[in-house]
Amino acid sequence: MDEWEEQETATSGTCALTSHTSNAGTQGDFWSSDRGEFQRGESLRFFLSDGDSQNNTAERSSFSRRGGRGGGVCVCVGGIYTVGHLTFLFLTAGPRVTYVPPPPSEDEESIFSHYESGVNFDKYDEILVDVSGTNPPPAIMTFDEAALCESLKRNVSKSGYVKPTPVQKHGIPIVSAGRDLMACAQTGSGKTAAFLLPILQQLMADGAAASCFSETQEPEAIIVAPTRELINQIYLEARKFAYGTCVRPVVVYGGVSTGHQIRDLSRGCNVLCGTPGRLLDMIGRGKVGLTKVRYLVLDEADRMLDMGFEPDMRRLVGSPGMPSKENRQTLMFSATFPEDIQRLAADFLKTDYLFLAVGIVGGACSDVEQTFVQVTKFAKRDQLLDLLKSTGSARTMVFVETKRQADFIAVILCQEKFPTTSIHGDREQWQREQALGDFRSGKCPVLVATSVGARGLDIPDVQLVVNFDLPNNIDEYVHRIGRTGRCGNTGRAVSFYDPEANSELAQSLVTILSKAQQEVPSWLEAAAFSGHGPSGFNPPRKHFASTDLRKGPQGGLFQDSSVTSQLAAQTAADDEEWE
Numbered sequence: 001m002d003e004w005e006e007q008e009t010a011t012s013g014t015c016a017l018t019s020h021t022s023n024a025g026t027q028g029d030f031w032s033s034d035r036g037e038f039q040r041g042e043s044l045r046f047f048l049s050d051g052d053s054q055n056n057t058a059e060r061s062s063f064s065r066r067g068g069r070g071g072g073v074c075v076c077v078g079g080i081y082t083v084g085h086l087t088f089l090f091l092t093a094g095p096r097v098t099y100v101p102p103p104p105s106e107d108e109e110s111i112f113s114h115y116e117s118g119v120n121f122d123k124y125d126e127i128l129v130d131v132s133g134t135n136p137p138p139a140i141m142t143f144d145e146a147a148l149c150e151s152l153k154r155n156v157s158k159s160g161y162v163k164p165t166p167v168q169k170h171g172i173p174i175v176s177a178g179r180d181l182m183a184c185a186q187t188g189s190g191k192t193a194a195f196l197l198p199i200l201q202q203l204m205a206d207g208a209a210a211s212c213f214s215e216t217q218e219p220e221a222i223i224v225a226p227t228r229e230l231i232n233q234i235y236l237e238a239r240k241f242a243y244g245t246c247v248r249p250v251v252v253y254g255g256v257s258t259g260h261q262i263r264d265l266s267r268g269c270n271v272l273c274g275t276p277g278r279l280l281d282m283i284g285r286g287k288v289g290l291t292k293v294r295y296l297v298l299d300e301a302d303r304m305l306d307m308g309f310e311p312d313m314r315r316l317v318g319s320p321g322m323p324s325k326e327n328r329q330t331l332m333f334s335a336t337f338p339e340d341i342q343r344l345a346a347d348f349l350k351t352d353y354l355f356l357a358v359g360i361v362g363g364a365c366s367d368v369e370q371t372f373v374q375v376t377k378f379a380k381r382d383q384l385l386d387l388l389k390s391t392g393s394a395r396t397m398v399f400v401e402t403k404r405q406a407d408f409i410a411v412i413l414c415q416e417k418f419p420t421t422s423i424h425g426d427r428e429q430w431q432r433e434q435a436l437g438d439f440r441s442g443k444c445p446v447l448v449a450t451s452v453g454a455r456g457l458d459i460p461d462v463q464l465v466v467n468f469d470l471p472n473n474i475d476e477y478v479h480r481i482g483r484t485g486r487c488g489n490t491g492r493a494v495s496f497y498d499p500e501a502n503s504e505l506a507q508s509l510v511t512i513l514s515k516a517q518q519e520v521p522s523w524l525e526a527a528a529f530s531g532h533g534p535s536g537f538n539p540p541r542k543h544f545a546s547t548d549l550r551k552g553p554q555g556g557l558f559q560d561s562s563v564t565s566q567l568a569a570q571t572a573a574d575d576e577e578w579e
């Protein structure tokens with residue numbers, strides 16, 4: 001929640017709930033302990049303490065230090081309220097963010113730079129595809145059949161796309177036919193173009209052109225994604241495909257000067273890409289009008305609809321001017337779609353939406369070789385160093401659980417002469433962008449990341465993903481390892497399994513490995529069936545949606561509500577790393 005764009009608004013903001021016992025320590029304790037209880041839908045920023053004024057001060061000073069991010073500190077206490085032994089501090093304004101990112105390159109070569117699809121690209125055609133719902137349009141086999149206009153066709157070709165991937169073959173005609181869609185396809189298999197191309201095609205065919213210098217911009221398409229880096233990546237893809245046309249994509253996300261983004265918006269906007277907080281902020285300021293919205297896209301849709309973001313999504317679709325679901329097209333994409341989220345997603349979609357499943361819903365990318373090493377938490381560091389020594393300069397993402405851990409591991413690796421950088425929610429936006437840039441360019445071939453780096457990021461040549469700490473959610477595991485083995489390339493994931501900490505994940509891991517036809521270590525199988533398996537979180541058979549849940553029992557049982565709420569609570573606990 002720390003990166004929420006609302007930090008810059010007076011009427012909405014972040015909140016932290018702390019208890020005396022858990023926040024009495026360092027700043028790190030405060031920021032990483034209890035914030036899972038945060039509800040993103042809260043409209044005011046507040047801190048909660050137990051009435052210990054010393055503690056209170058610690059909390060405020062923690063916040064002020066954080067407030068230094070983004071170029072200025074501006075923390076005003078809006079009110080102090082006491083309820084019983086609890087004290088609420090309402091903060092009415094957050095830090096002013098002044099960072100202006102460098103403009104994206106105008107150079108055609110860099111706009112269209114891409115990495116090559118891999119040896120397994122053609123194997124995509126062997127993956128089973130299931131489209132459910134009434135009257136789905138037939139799939140296309142080639143981009144020619146998509147009937148793209150000349151400029152779009154040229155841009156697709158300059159991007160190195162020769163043949164559509166399965167999610168594109170089925171998804172493009174579904175979107176072009178005006179149908180709502182929930183699409184699930186493995187990581188790195190081209191979901192972004194599956195929604196961008198038909199939307200841009202339609203906008204171009206209709207002669208959409210951005211209206212310059214209008215105080216309120218009225219985009220025809222809104223795309224939301226959970227992290228700043230991901231939404232920026234989607235924006236760059238949209239900009240690439242719209243190159244040389246009158247359709248203008250714009251991006252808004254937190255951690256960047258609002259004034260800068262308002263000026264950019266005012267130059268015209270047809271396709272607005274945004275993280276939820278900043279998007280709602282722009283709508284609230286009257287800079288974005290919604291009456292012309294024809295397309296609403298939720299990328300990483302299961303994430304956008306889980307407990308962390310659901311209130312914002314409801315606020316977005318309920319915002320003044322937003323066409324009802326009957327009068328807009330709503331598109332949802334992800335590699336994972338748990339059943340409880342599918343059920344919730346139906347609220348946002350027309351009843352006759354189509355469900356497109358490419359391969360196993362929630363399955364791991366089959367091009368990633370998954371290995372597990374059983375290790376205690378104390379031995380992980382040496383294990384990581386040994387692993388990196390053996391892999392040479394392979395571009396590697398190392399996932400850890402906490403922001404502090406990310407910095408700590410990055411420092412250790414640098415000391416050991418592995419050029420390393422890190423990305424997590426406590427880094428300023430310019431640092432995050434620089435870290436990603438250094439990783440992309442190979443200047444730092446090792447990137448240590450928290451879950452903020454788990455979804456959607458498409459970085460060339462990532463050969464290895466290391467789960468230094470396994471996530472506590474199987475979907476997150478699937479997304480993390482999907483940073484490698486993209487677009488038909490092969491990749492490798494090594495996960496450190498700590499029996500003390502990870503036993504609840506064992507059954508889900510066994511299921512994921514089996515479904516990806518990978519070897520399951522005997523000790524992992526034993527752990528999965530030893531009775532130390534999931535006690536509530538990640539119950540594999542219930543959590544996996546084998547298909548469109550509308551297919552009924554064969555498509556998987558609904559989760560019972562207690563499991564759902566436990567999963568939701570777990571997700572919320574992970575929220576601190578998200579936008």
Ligand SMILES: Nc1ncnc2c1ncn2[C@@H]1O[C@H](COP(=O)(O)OP(=O)(O)OP(=O)(O)O)[C@@H](O)[C@H]1O
Nearest residue numbers: 161163164165187188189190191192335456458487
């Ligand atoms: N038809 C195609 N031919 C060649 N390359 C493609 C094609 N479609 C997509 N790509 C490339 O494949 C890479 C992965 O695509 P994309 O990021 O859209 O995957 P994704 O399915 O959204 O992954 P994730 O689930 O991780 O978000 C990108 O570099 C993209 O440009």
